[in-house]
Amino acid sequence: MSTQESKARIAAYLARFFPGHDLLEDEDIFSLGFVTSMFAMQLVTFVEHEFGVTIENEDLELDNFRSINAITGLVGQKLAR
Amino acid sequence: MKHDLSPDQADARAEFRATVDREIAPVADEHHRQERTPPELIRRLAERGYLGLPLPKDLGGGGRDMVTFGLLAGEVGRGCSSLRSLLTVHTMVAQAILRWGTRAQKEKWIPRLADGSAIGALALSEPSVGSDAKSVKTQATPAGGDVVLNGHKKWITYGQIADVFLVFAQGEGGPSAFLVERDRPGVHTEPILGLLGLRASMTASLHLEGCRIPGDNLVGRKGLGISHVAAVALDSGRYSVAWGCVGILEACLEACVAYTSEREQFGVLLKEHQLVRRMVTDMVTNLSAARLLCLEAGRLRDAKDPGALEASSIAKYFASTAAVRAADDAVQLHGANGCGSDYPVQRYLGDAKIMEIIEGSSQIQQLTIAEYGYQEYGSSRGRA
Numbered sequence: 001m002s003t004q005e006s007k008a009r010i011a012a013y014l015a016r017f018f019p020g021h022d023l024l025e026d027e028d029i030f031s032l033g034f035v036t037s038m039f040a041m042q043l044v045t046f047v048e049h050e051f052g053v054t055i056e057n058e059d060l061e062l063d064n065f066r067s068i069n070a071i072t073g074l075v076g077q078k079l080a081r
Numbered sequence: 082m083k084h085d086l087s088p089d090q091a092d093a094r095a096e097f098r099a100t101v102d103r104e105i106a107p108v109a110d111e112h113h114r115q116e117r118t119p120p121e122l123i124r125r126l127a128e129r130g131y132l133g134l135p136l137p138k139d140l141g142g143g144g145r146d147m148v149t150f151g152l153l154a155g156e157v158g159r160g161c162s163s164l165r166s167l168l169t170v171h172t173m174v175a176q177a178i179l180r181w182g183t184r185a186q187k188e189k190w191i192p193r194l195a196d197g198s199a200i201g202a203l204a205l206s207e208p209s210v211g212s213d214a215k216s217v218k219t220q221a222t223p224a225g226g227d228v229v230l231n232g233h234k235k236w237i238t239y240g241q242i243a244d245v246f247l248v249f250a251q252g253e254g255g256p257s258a259f260l261v262e263r264d265r266p267g268v269h270t271e272p273i274l275g276l277l278g279l280r281a282s283m284t285a286s287l288h289l290e291g292c293r294i295p296g297d298n299l300v301g302r303k304g305l306g307i308s309h310v311a312a313v314a315l316d317s318g319r320y321s322v323a324w325g326c327v328g329i330l331e332a333c334l335e336a337c338v339a340y341t342s343e344r345e346q347f348g349v350l351l352k353e354h355q356l357v358r359r360m361v362t363d364m365v366t367n368l369s370a371a372r373l374l375c376l377e378a379g380r381l382r383d384a385k386d387p388g389a390l391e392a393s394s395i396a397k398y399f400a401s402t403a404a405v406r407a408a409d410d411a412v413q414l415h416g417a418n419g420c421g422s423d424y425p426v427q428r429y430l431g432d433a434k435i436m437e438i439i440e441g442s443s444q445i446q447q448l449t450i451a452e453y454g455y456q457e458y459g460s461s462r463g464r465a
Contacts, residue, residue, distance in 0.1 A: 016456040016457070016459065017456065019455070019459045036449075036452050037215075037308075037312075037449070038312065038390060038449060038452075039308075040305070040308040040309055040312060041308075041309070041312040041313065041316065041390060042387065042390060044309070045385075045387040045389075045390065046387050048385070049385055049386065049387050057181055057182075057183065057301060057302065060181070060301060060302045060305055060309060061302070
């Protein structure tokens with residue numbers, strides 16, 4: 001899967017959390033104030049299910065999930081292993 | 082109504098049902114009155130593999146799927162909600178460790194949780210903190226490589242006997258999760274008695290006074306205790322509570338069918354009165370619906386489908402609110418007998434009401450499920 005395809009899937013998924021807001025690729029999603037209590041779990045579960053990877057303890061840095069680009073980067077690293 | 086269980090799942094359910102009918106249901110009222118669960122009953126559950134049923138085989142668990150675990154929670158919940166709550170909290174701790182624990186934590190704790198040689202309990206709520214979990218006031222202060230905990234946790238199910246607590250405390254970066262063994266200096270529990278329901282669940286307050294634990298007892302990452310560790314635990318809890326409510330619904334229906342088939346008023350059996358039949362209809366319908374929602378949640382969990390989170394919330398919300406209505410009707414149908422201790426329905430009502438409060442109250446579920454609805458229906462995509 002190409003980086004562009006991963007990015008597109010991630011962007012499409014995140015759009016549901018920010019209706020009416022055109023989320024930029026490098027925009028900090030945690031600063032937008034829209035995040036709900038289940039968001040973290042939903043995001044982890046989505047990444048694992050969509051890309052067939054496992055998010056480990058060491059991956060749990062907020063910077064890895066801070067933006068579309070950050071999540072794309074994390075997925076790329078996991079797929080490369 | 083037949084449900085689409087595999088042969089293994091159907092066999093497991095039959096075994097769970099027989100065990101509950103033989104060993105759990107007949108003594109549930111007595112344990113409710115005594116406000117305790119005898120240790121020998123817990124040991125028997127452990128010997129049957131029930132405490133470790135869904136945990137990985139390579140760590141000593143039964144390796145069973147989540148639908149089967151749900152069936153267990155449902156059958157045990159039909160017999161005794163207090164005992165089902167042991168399965169719930171014990172599994173919540175195990176699932177949190179499995180998901181975000183270190184390899185060392187998994188290897189140390191999962192085999193012991195699986196065989197019941199250690200009982201786990203969740204220490205999240207406090208006297209002034211319930212739904213607003215991220216605002217826990219218990220403090221985690223760094224001390225060299227260790228952490229010192231100070232605070233007061235309340236409403237800890239099976240806290241009177243738990244060997245290890247998963248404690249949520251404010252530390253560097255926000256709330257974090259820690260494993261705290263009962264025998265650590267600075268750990269003290271006291272029973273909470275006289276509950277509305279789950280009276281045999283040996284609920285306790287947990288006091289942490291200068292309790293020093295190794296830094297390695299941190300589960301997950303600093304500051305992510307609520308967003309990630311508690312989220313996993315509560316999601317697991319929600320699922321088994323939903324199934325437990327299916328058990329309460331079925332228990333209410335069984336009790337009402339039996340009672341209304343024996344008692345007469347105005348010269349006929351109660352079951353011949355149409356208003357009685359209306360209440361039974363509601364129980365039958367809601368039981369079927371709750372069971373289907375729980376089966377769906379279980380299948381999605383086994384498929385590791387992201388939709389499992391929402392499905393578990395929906396199942397818990399529906400089943401718990403339906404269980405309260407069913408238990409309320411069950412007491413009503415039993416009349417004065419429903420208010421006394423000779424019949425189990427008053428226990429069902431108290432237990433059901435607790436289900437609407439724990440593991441995310443009905444109001445929290447209403448907020449959460451509405452959010453899922455806006456996510457799913459607010460975008461241009463149709464429902465899958």
